[in-house]
Every structure is written in structure tokens, then in C-alpha cells.
Amino acid sequence: MKNVQTYNRTLRFLSTTIVLALLLFINNWSTTAATISLDITNPVCVQARSDTGTCYIKAFDISANGSGGSFSQLSVYVNGKLRLNMQGFFESSAYLNADMIGTGLAVACGMPNASGDPAFGNIYTLSVTASMTDGANTWGSAQVRCPYYDGKVFLPNVRR
Amino acid sequence: MKERIVLLSVLILLLAGLFILSSRPVTAQDDQPPTPSAPIETMGENTRELESISPNALVGFIGTSNPYCYQPDPARDECYINIRYMQATDNGTTSPYLYTLEVRLDGKLRYQSSVFFENSIYYNYDMIPDGLKVTCGSPNQGGAGVDFGKVYSLAIQAKSGDGTNMGGNYAGVRCPAYVP
Incomplete structure (x- = not known):
């Protein structure tokens, strides 16, 4: 039971990290307009x-x-x-x-x-x-x- | 489970790498002409080319800055075209060697400069005090909008002693309109 909880927590953490990294990447990609x-x-x-x-x-x-x-x-x-x-x-x-x-x-x-x-x-x-x-x-x-x-x-x- | 964690970690590392690469600060090198790997470049109405790659030709594109056209007196259909500076450089080790730098407006030769036991030719705007005189043209004559008159094709070419083209810069220069 404890193993399953740890697994789920790790999975949630990793998914959140991936989404954040993707958001940062997309945001950085689209803010290269000239000034x-x-x-x-x-x-x-x-x-x-x-x-x-x-x-x-x-x-x-x-x-x-x-x-x-x-x-x-x-x-x-x-x-x-x-x-x-x-x-x-x-x-x-x-x-x-x-x-x-x-x-x-x-x-x-x-x-x-x-x-x-x-x-x-x-x-x-x-x-x-x-x-x-x-x-x-x-x-x-x-x-x-x-x-x-x-x-x-x-x-x-x-x-x- | 371990395999999944390893897989996800690899994915995170890949994404982090992409992020770091995309956020790399822009350096001065990014603005440098990417010679000699790209002998022809086009940006809008501007084109620059090298006929060959150094050391067989120029060491890079002909440096050209800020071509401009101005109308000193709005009551006259007289404009002047000039260039802030330009420079062509040959490394001087392999033929063909740079011999002359020519400036043409709408195909007409208006300026030429030669080397004298040297490898480069430099031009500064004050070498033609007012610039090259042209007609301004009527509003939108060149199709650039009502503020503009004629659009002149500017060709800057570096040539060797036998007239072989070694490289060229080509631009359209828009002049103010003459409104009588």
C-alpha cells in the first residue's frame, strides 16, 4: 500500500515537472520578438x-x-x-x-x-x-x- | 516501476536540455554574417552574395551599412542617395584578387574605387559629400506608399582585375516623394 502511494506521488511530481518544463519552453520560444x-x-x-x-x-x-x-x-x-x-x-x-x-x-x-x-x-x-x-x-x-x-x-x- | 521512473527522468533531462538551449543568450556573433558557409542571403528587399568562398574570394560579404535617400528641398524633385559606409576585403593570397568596388543605381555605374597595392576598399559617406543625385519621383511611384517616390535598385559589387564579380550587395532604396 505504502509502495503504491509513493509511486503515485512520484508520478504526480514528475508529471507536474514535465508540464512546467514544457510551459517554460513554449513561453521562452514565443517571446523572442525584436525590440x-x-x-x-x-x-x-x-x-x-x-x-x-x-x-x-x-x-x-x-x-x-x-x-x-x-x-x-x-x-x-x-x-x-x-x-x-x-x-x-x-x-x-x-x-x-x-x-x-x-x-x-x-x-x-x-x-x-x-x-x-x-x-x-x-x-x-x-x-x-x-x-x-x-x-x-x-x-x-x-x-x-x-x-x-x-x-x-x-x-x-x-x-x- | 523503476523502468518508468528512469524513462521519465530521461524525458525531463531532454526537456531541460531543450529549455537551456532555447534560452541561450543572443551574442554579438549571432549578428555576424555567417560567412563563408552561406554565400547568398536574402532579407526582404536586401540580398548579399559571394561568388566563391575564402580564400578564393573575399573574406566575407561586402560590409554595407544604412543606405539612405533624402530630399534636401521639398520644392525640388531632387533627392540624394548615399551609404553610411561599405567595405570589401580580400585576403590577398589566392586569385582572383579584389581590384575594384562599384556602385550602380538602376544599373547605371555611379561610383567606383580601386585598390592600390592593398587588399581592401573602404567607403565612407563623406566621400560623396551630398550623395548621388536622383529624382525623388511622385507619391507611390515605386509602389512603396504615398510618402515615398521612386525606389532605386542599389547594386554594390566587388570585382577582380579581369572584371569577374567576386561578391555583391543588392538593395532597394526608397526615396521621399516630390509633391509639387
Whole structure:
């Protein structure tokens, strides 16, 4: 009788262990989805020449890091308009620094107080999205204030 | 009874082994190109290939990072394609030897670099200051969605002195759309 009880107890213990091991295995198998993080450093707007109404938006750097080797794309939008698309090529991350886009993304500086602040011209929304091939994605957004353009034109001082 | 217990113990050990294997932490090696055992790999619209296995060819796939396309001025149908970096390396011991690295956009040669008594070729984005100029294209022209215009086929190929292809990377690069 005692032997039968011990046998049953051992059997129950072993069955429970097997079920738990199976559950852990299945759970671990299904939680390998990729993750992704995004970092935007120092978005800027610069009016390189004060005699024009063209300003340039860029960031010191923008980076996205994924957990696997299947990075898909990083997209940069200014006021909702796609301006840059960077893709992964069998890699896990994307990195964009200010030098990689020449002078930057051209925008209109705007007149003084164009956005409600007399010290600035237009304000733009710089948005960045990044995604992995399995659909994991992230995004970030920043308001960028541009110097104003007061319409002054500097004519060269030329003598006849 | 003993036999059953032994059988169940073996089963538990097998399951435990499977569990340990599946929970193995991902290491940096997992991201490395599995050269030279897999000379062709495809992921989405990206493909990379080696024509032969080292030491008869390159030591691995041509390293390529982050091809990109940007539109500096939204009022113009002008975009620029560039690549953060790329590198091709030959071990230099067995022919054919690496001689040139070529970049083509939609089949048109746009960049080539050669070796000079060396075994590798390296490119950095600032070697073409603004990038390779292309037209952006109208919304969804390349079928990638309304935010995108044209989709360009980018081919990066390493070749030997007699023009033999030693390896290549191929990708579709999506440009922002030009919206007049």
C-alpha cells in the first residue's frame, strides 16, 4: 500500500515537472520578438545666411538600435512630410549624423512672430520613426524653432 | 516501476536540455554574417552574395551599412542617395584578387574605387559629400506608399582585375516623394 502511494506521488511530481518544463519552453520560444529604441540628439534649425529666408533643419545625430539583425528603416519627417529614409542592410541599427545630409533639410524660416513668438520665425515638428522587419517600431518627435527672416536684403556696395 | 521512473527522468533531462538551449543568450556573433558557409542571403528587399568562398574570394560579404535617400528641398524633385559606409576585403593570397568596388543605381555605374597595392576598399559617406543625385519621383511611384517616390535598385559589387564579380550587395532604396 505504502509502495503504491509513493509511486503515485512520484508520478504526480514528475508529471507536474514535465508540464512546467514544457510551459517554460513554449513561453521562452514565443517571446523572442525584436525590440527597438530611438535616440535623437540636439535638433537644430539654422539660418546660414541672414539675407535669405531659407533655414535648414538637422540633428546632431539620430540613432535607432534593434535587438536583432533585422533593422528595417528609419524615417525623418518635417511637419509630416517625409524627408529622409534610411534602411538597414543585414544589420541591427541605423545611425544618422548631421554631416550625412549636407547643409540639412531646407525649410522656410518664416517672418518674426510667424509662430507666436516674436523672437523666432516658423516652428517645425521633426518626427522620426524606426522599425524592425517583424513590425516592432518606435518614434520620437521634437519641436524645432527657426530663426526668423525679416525680409532684409543686403545689396553689395558697388561703385560705378 | 523503476523502468518508468528512469524513462521519465530521461524525458525531463531532454526537456531541460531543450529549455537551456532555447534560452541561450543572443551574442554579438549571432549578428555576424555567417560567412563563408552561406554565400547568398536574402532579407526582404536586401540580398548579399559571394561568388566563391575564402580564400578564393573575399573574406566575407561586402560590409554595407544604412543606405539612405533624402530630399534636401521639398520644392525640388531632387533627392540624394548615399551609404553610411561599405567595405570589401580580400585576403590577398589566392586569385582572383579584389581590384575594384562599384556602385550602380538602376544599373547605371555611379561610383567606383580601386585598390592600390592593398587588399581592401573602404567607403565612407563623406566621400560623396551630398550623395548621388536622383529624382525623388511622385507619391507611390515605386509602389512603396504615398510618402515615398521612386525606389532605386542599389547594386554594390566587388570585382577582380579581369572584371569577374567576386561578391555583391543588392538593395532597394526608397526615396521621399516630390509633391509639387
